[in-house]
Amino acid sequence: MKDFLIYFLILVASTYLIRTLPFALFKKPIENRFLKSFLFYIPFAVLAAMTVPAVFTATGHIASSLVGLAVGLIFALQGKGLTAVALLASLGALLTEGILLLL
Amino acid sequence: MKLFVKGLKAGIPIGIGYLSVSFTFGIMAISLGFSWWQAVLISAFTLTSAGQLAAIGIMTVPFQYLSMLISQLTINLRYAFMSVSLTQKVSKDFNGIKRWLLGFFMTDEIFAVASSEKTVTPLFFLGLSVMPWLGWTFGTLAGSLMGSILPDLFVASLSIAIYGMFLAIIIPPAKRSRPILAVILVAALLHCALRFLPIFKEIPSGIAISLAAILSALLGAALFPITEGEEAAK
Numbered sequence: 181m182k183d184f185l186i187y188f189l190i191l192v193a194s195t196y197l198i199r200t201l202p203f204a205l206f207k208k209p210i211e212n213r214f215l216k217s218f219l220f221y222i223p224f225a226v227l228a229a230m231t232v233p234a235v236f237t238a239t240g241h242i243a244s245s246l247v248g249l250a251v252g253l254i255f256a257l258q259g260k261g262l263t264a265v266a267l268l269a270s271l272g273a274l275l276t277e278g279i280l281l282l283l
Numbered sequence: 284m285k286l287f288v289k290g291l292k293a294g295i296p297i298g299i300g301y302l303s304v305s306f307t308f309g310i311m312a313i314s315l316g317f318s319w320w321q322a323v324l325i326s327a328f329t330l331t332s333a334g335q336l337a338a339i340g341i342m343t344v345p346f347q348y349l350s351m352l353i354s355q356l357t358i359n360l361r362y363a364f365m366s367v368s369l370t371q372k373v374s375k376d377f378n379g380i381k382r383w384l385l386g387f388f389m390t391d392e393i394f395a396v397a398s399s400e401k402t403v404t405p406l407f408f409l410g411l412s413v414m415p416w417l418g419w420t421f422g423t424l425a426g427s428l429m430g431s432i433l434p435d436l437f438v439a440s441l442s443i444a445i446y447g448m449f450l451a452i453i454i455p456p457a458k459r460s461r462p463i464l465a466v467i468l469v470a471a472l473l474h475c476a477l478r479f480l481p482i483f484k485e486i487p488s489g490i491a492i493s494l495a496a497i498l499s500a501l502l503g504a505a506l507f508p509i510t511e512g513e514e515a516a517k
Binding site: 182183184186187188190191192194195196198199200201202203204206207209210213214215216217218219220221222223224225226227228229230231232233234235238239240241244245248249252253255256257259260261262263264265266267268269270271273274277278281 | 296299300303304307321324325328329330331333334335336337338341342345346348351352355356357358359360361362363364366367369370371379382383386387389391392436437439440441442443444445446447448449450451452453454455456457458462463466467468469470471472473474475478479491492495496497499500501503504505507508509
């Protein structure tokens with residue numbers, strides 16, 4: 181990866197500035213309702229787009245990915261914590277991979 | 284000092300969570316052809332999950348600099364909002380250079396814990412950030428070094444962990460709020476359309492995520508503007 185450094189600098193600078201600029205410069209609350217709403221929905225929209233469709237092929241196999249997704253969904257619906265859901269989804273995928281290996 | 288220790292303790296569960304998720308990030312980075320030190324540098328200086336994941340995908344293709352910039356700005360736009368939100372809660376002495384230094388540690392989980400406090404002091408915020416940063420950085424190191432030792436079966440299965448974390452963040456709020464559920468479904472469908480429909484095949488993957496996210500959040504804002512109550516429930 182020849183241009184790692186350029187990519188790295190863009191990545192670090194953009195991530196750093198988007199956090200610190202508003203933090204350092206903002207002194208007043210946002211009043212615009214549309215902007216507030218847009219900013220409210222952005223985290224959910226980003227994570228949903230990150231997850232779908234990538235999650236369907238996350239493990240390299242559709243079957244284990246789907247089982248992992250199903251397990252993750254079930255525990256996320258129950259309100260389990262981030263770590264628990266992440267590890268249980270992996271466990272679901274692992275068991276599926278194991279079973280498929282034995283078949 | 285007391286405030287620092289209080290923050291440090293509050294950050295432990297986040298640190299443990301980050302450890303396991305960044306472990307899989309390390310594995311994924313290695314599988315895409317990165318060196319262990321590159322993966323660790325990215326984690327140590329970026330401290331994002333979704334942003335880094337998108338970044339390593341973009342970096343495998345040369346010269347996608349604009350893609351990188353746009354994808355990072357949109358994926359991480361939520362941090363800007365969190366930062367603005369937290370400015371309403373910080374103590375008087377949390378100003379100037381302290382904001383420039385500590386603002387770096389704004390993540391979904393650190394923000395969530397910090398904003399549950401009445402006032403956020405610089406020492407508390409610094410303490411709160413220590414364990415998550417250590418967990419994220421050293422988890423990446425462990426994953427990138429041990430990913431090649433672990434059997435493929437484990438590596439493949441762990442690759443889904445990061446998406447499990449995303450589900451754990453978005454599903455519970457979606458259960459409580461129809462508009463959030465709608466935004467999530469639209470974003471997911473839109474992203475699939477951008478990825479799989481032939482007319483959109485020229486759009487780079489980082490941009491496709493951003494486009495899907497921005498359009499669905501705009502739609503959500505237009506159709507379901509939030510009320511004060513919803514904002515407080517966040």
